[in-house]
Amino acid sequence: xxxxxxxxxxxxxxxxxxxxxxxxxxxxxxxxxxxxxxxxxxxxxxxxxxxxxxxxxxxxxxxxxxxxxxxxxxxxxxxxxxxxxxxxxxxxxxxxxxxxxxxxxxxxxxxxxxxxxxxxxxxxxxxxxxxxxxxxxxxxxxxxxxxxxxxxxxxxxxxxxxxxxxxxxxxxxxxxxxxxxxxxxxxxxxxxxxxxxxxxxxxxxxxxxxxxxxxxxxxxxxxxxxxxxxxxxxxxxxxxxxxxxxxxxxxxxxxxxxxxxxxxxxxxxx
Amino acid sequence: xxxxxxxxxxxxxxxxxxxxxxxxxxxxxxxxxxxxxxxxxxxxxxxxxxxxxxxxxxxxxxxxxxxxxxxxxxxxxxxxxxxxxxxxxxxxxxxxxxxxxxxxxxxxxxxxxxxxxxxxxxxxxxxxxxxxxxxxxxxxxxxxxxxxxxxxxxxxxxxxxxxxxxxxxxxxxxxxxxxxxxxxxxxxxxxxxxxxxxxxxxxxxxxxxxxxxxxxxxxxxxxxxxxxxxxxxxxxxxxxxxxxxxxxxxxxxxxxxxxxxxxxxxxxxxxxxxxxxxxxxxxxxxxxxxxxxxxxxxxxx
Numbered sequence: 001x002x003x004x005x006x007x008x009x010x011x012x013x014x015x016x017x018x019x020x021x022x023x024x025x026x027x028x029x030x031x032x033x034x035x036x037x038x039x040x041x042x043x044x045x046x047x048x049x050x051x052x053x054x055x056x057x058x059x060x061x062x063x064x065x066x067x068x069x070x071x072x073x074x075x076x077x078x079x080x081x082x083x084x085x086x087x088x089x090x091x092x093x094x095x096x097x098x099x100x101x102x103x104x105x106x107x108x109x110x111x112x113x114x115x116x117x118x119x120x121x122x123x124x125x126x127x128x129x130x131x132x133x134x135x136x137x138x139x140x141x142x143x144x145x146x147x148x149x150x151x152x153x154x155x156x157x158x159x160x161x162x163x164x165x166x167x168x169x170x171x172x173x174x175x176x177x178x179x180x181x182x183x184x185x186x187x188x189x190x191x192x193x194x195x196x197x198x199x200x201x202x203x204x205x206x207x208x209x210x211x212x213x214x215x216x217x218x219x220x221x222x223x224x225x226x227x228x229x230x231x232x233x234x235x236x237x238x239x240x241x242x243x244x245x246x247x248x249x250x251x252x253x254x255x256x257x258x259x260x261x262x263x264x265x266x267x268x269x270x
Numbered sequence: 271x272x273x274x275x276x277x278x279x280x281x282x283x284x285x286x287x288x289x290x291x292x293x294x295x296x297x298x299x300x301x302x303x304x305x306x307x308x309x310x311x312x313x314x315x316x317x318x319x320x321x322x323x324x325x326x327x328x329x330x331x332x333x334x335x336x337x338x339x340x341x342x343x344x345x346x347x348x349x350x351x352x353x354x355x356x357x358x359x360x361x362x363x364x365x366x367x368x369x370x371x372x373x374x375x376x377x378x379x380x381x382x383x384x385x386x387x388x389x390x391x392x393x394x395x396x397x398x399x400x401x402x403x404x405x406x407x408x409x410x411x412x413x414x415x416x417x418x419x420x421x422x423x424x425x426x427x428x429x430x431x432x433x434x435x436x437x438x439x440x441x442x443x444x445x446x447x448x449x450x451x452x453x454x455x456x457x458x459x460x461x462x463x464x465x466x467x468x469x470x471x472x473x474x475x476x477x478x479x480x481x482x483x484x485x486x487x488x489x490x491x492x493x494x495x496x497x498x499x500x501x502x503x504x505x506x507x508x509x510x511x512x513x514x515x516x517x518x519x520x521x522x523x524x525x526x527x528x529x530x531x532x533x534x535x536x537x538x539x540x541x542x543x544x545x546x547x548x549x550x551x552x553x554x555x556x557x558x559x560x561x562x563x564x565x566x567x568x569x570x571x
Contacts, residue, residue, distance in 0.1 A: 011377045015385050018371060022388050025447060028413050029403040044416035094302035106303060108560065113314050114501075115556035117508050119545040123538055124320035141554060147313035148533055154306060171565045208396030210511045211525065212465045215532055224398050228511060229533075236409060239515070243402030247370065250394035259395075 026247060032237075033057055034122050035191035040237050060241030063234075069226035070245075073207060076222055079142035080206040082201045084149040089195065092157025095168075110151040118148065122212040124196045129216060144212045149202035156201065160194030161187070197257060204253050208246075318549070324542035326502025336539040340547075341533075343540075349522035352438065356523070357506045360442055361499065367446065368453035372461055373483070386458075393451040399404040400448035400514025405429075408516065441521060442459045444512045447507065453498050461487075493562075497564075500559040504552050524548050 030038065036053035041047060060066060086270065094105065125144060129135040134143075164187050172182040206222075213225040227242040317477040325336055340346055371389055375382055392400065407413045408428040417424030426437040454520035464487070472482045488495075519526055525548060 008377075008379065011374055011379045014370070015374055015379050015381075019388050020372070022392070022447065025403045025407060026391070027532060031407040032413075043411045044419040045411065045413055047413070047416065047420075049550050057527070087309050090302040091306040094299040098297075098299035098302075100297060100299040104301075106307070109307075109310070111559065112556055115504050115552050115559065116314055116318070116553050117504070117525070117545070117548045119508070119525050119541075120549040121317045123528065123532055123541045123545050124317040124324060125313070126532075127324065127538060128320060143313060143483055146311065150306060150310060177492065206392050206466055208399075209506075210396060210398045211529060214529070215308055223378040223395055224511075227402075228398055228514065231515065236405075239402050240406050243399050243406065246399035247395055247403065250396075250399070254387065254391045258390075 002209065008046070017199045020082075024172055025252075027246060029240060029243045032240040033060075034047055037237055040240075056237045056241050057244070060238055060245065065221060065226050065230075066223070069221045069223045071224040072141075072220055075138050076141045076145060076213070077203045077206040079138065080145040080149055081203045083142060083146040084153045084202040087146070088150050088153030088159050091154045092159075093161055095126070095154065095158035096161035110154055113147075113151050118144075118209070118212050121147065122215040125212075126215050135216065136220050138220055138222075139218045141220075141222060142206075143211050144216060145206040146202075148209065148212075149205045152205075153198050153202055156198040157195055160191050160198070163194070200253060200257060204249070207249060291331065313326055321542045321545055321549075324539050325538065326543075327545060328539075336537075336543045339537075340540050340543045343527075343532075345519075349524050349527045351393060353507060353509070353519060353524045355438070356445070357503060357507060360362040360445055361502055363442075364446055364450050364453055364502065365495070365499070368450050368457050371450075371454050372457040376461060379469050390451045393455065394447045395448055396450060396511070397509070398511035398515055400444050404440060404444040404447070404512075405515055428516055429520075431517075434521065437517050437521045440516050441509070441513050444516060445506070445509060448512065450506075453502060456494055456498040456501075457491065460522050462493050463494075464490045496562050497559065500562070503555045507548055507551055507555075514556040523563065 005253075031047075032045075033051055033056055034049070034052050034054070036051060036055045037051075037059075039051055047107045060150065094100070095107070119146060125140070126135060129137075129140045134140040169186050172186045173179065177185060208224065209222075210224040210228050213222040214228050217225060223242075224246060227239075227246070233240065314425050326332055326334070328335055375386060379385070397401075401448060405412070410425070410427055410429070414428065418425050426436065427433060428440055430437075462481060466488050468490070469482055472486045477485070509523055510529065513521050513523050513526055514529075524544060528541045528544040528548070531537050
């Protein structure tokens with residue numbers, strides 16, 4: 001470190017280069033989706049936002065099936081969020097606060113399920129759902145997405161509850177709170193942000209999942225499934241608009257999640 | 271909790287009568303995990319069993335016909351090859367890239383927060399969206415060829431079906447863009463768990479940056495890296511929508527073939543057989559994961 005300023009400059013230059021690699025494609029898809037039909041047909045394509053228009057986006061939103069697919073995606077995402085919390089939070093609490101027989105195998109089971117590829121579930125589930133009348137409903141997709149989100153929900157919430165000191169809960173009880181009161185007054189406020197992170201994780205997983213949603217539905221498509229199944233016979237402008245529609249929520253999600261990112265992935269993926 | 275102690279104690283002293291307890295009830299933690307256990311069994315174990323049935327039973331008993339049809343399909347071996355190639359080429363590059371990013375952030379540059387945010391955004395971008403993003407760049411009249419045109423260089427049909435090399439490269443760049451953030455987050459979390467003392471001590475004794483990286487940092491980061499490798503392998507095996515968006519099915523991959531057998535060829539049995547191939551390879555990777563956890567229990571976090 002003979003010349004600290006040179007080193008800092010080199011680090012900055014590398015950071016900027018990587019940032020360009022990450023950000024330029026996002027800029028370009030936004031540019032493509034916000035260009036008019038006419039300027040998308042031009043070649044070479046303009047690289048600066050000279051004539052922005054909402055034509056491409058609104059044509060995408062008006063095309064058949066997109067709005068219903070958007071609503072389906074919302075419904076499936078929220079359903080996945082609620083269901084995975086309902087089933088996952090108690091299990092996370094059990095992992096965090098109890099030592100019990102079968103805890104180790106249960107954790108291994110959770111880790112193993114994350115190795116199961118989505119295809120392996122979707123193809124046979126389509127058959128199961130066909131016979132049980134659930135095929136081509138948002139419920140079927142919700143069930144699949146909950147299954148995919150659940151291991152992570154359990155592991156995240158377990159990590160969250162481990163982080164709430166036991167002593168405080170006990171102190172509350174010494175001062176006369178019932179266990180339920182102690183839980184509501186002491187544990188819930190501290191655990192809430194982390195649980196919210198787990199909830200958002202479940203929503204985004206569902207929002208992004210393509211393959212299973214496509215295999216399990218025919219008419220009740222989610223947005224990615226709708227885009228994928230119409231991919232081969234749709235114009236480029238439609239695909240670009242679809243790309244932006246799928247990317248935008250990601251920006252929002254990461255902005256909201258930034259604080260929990262490391263705790264979350266650090267605690268669960270390892 | 272009481273649940274913790276009573277069982278083993280009972281087993282150790284069989285001669286003493288068990289202390290009288292009120293009617294035996296299910297322990298609380300079991301009640302708490304039961305819903306998730308039932309749910310996961312219904313949606314993971316049962317489908318897997320059904321898949322085996324689909325792949326190996328025909329109208330009259332067990333059959334290998336579907337497996338044979340899968341293997342005889344002209345796209346099958348190319349799909350296996352491209353999937354394997356993608357894993358072998360992509361993952362080392364991805365790890366070098368993620369490690370570079372993490373080490374750069376460790377230097378605490380100005381705007382590190384902004385950089386980190388932009389570098390992890392792809393974590394929430396779906397593979398389909400990533401494919402569409404890069405389609406706008408690699409398509410014939412797309413941004414890459416536009417830039418080349420501005421520079422006075424002739425364009426190239428990157429995604430044309432008879433240009434497999436550039437097609438593969440396009441899929442790889444898109445995957446590198448989308449999925450490196452996952453590795454980055456794992457590595458950054460791993461770095462945070464490493465005490466600075468060793469590194470500082472090595473610096474005091476005159477080790478160069480590369481020596482410290484090679485002999486101090488990387489060995490301590492090993493558990494995180496290994497887990498990330500296995501996770502990324504399992505996920506890379508499932509690469510599908512990126513290739514679909516960029517190349518249609520000109521670049522066959524295993525999961526894309528499953529989708530084609532199911533959706534276009536309407537043959538769920540062959541699709542199930544293909545899915546089981548993906549499952550088999552994933553389980554191999556998972557077995558590596560479990561072995562790793564046994565060797566390094568701290569890796570579970």
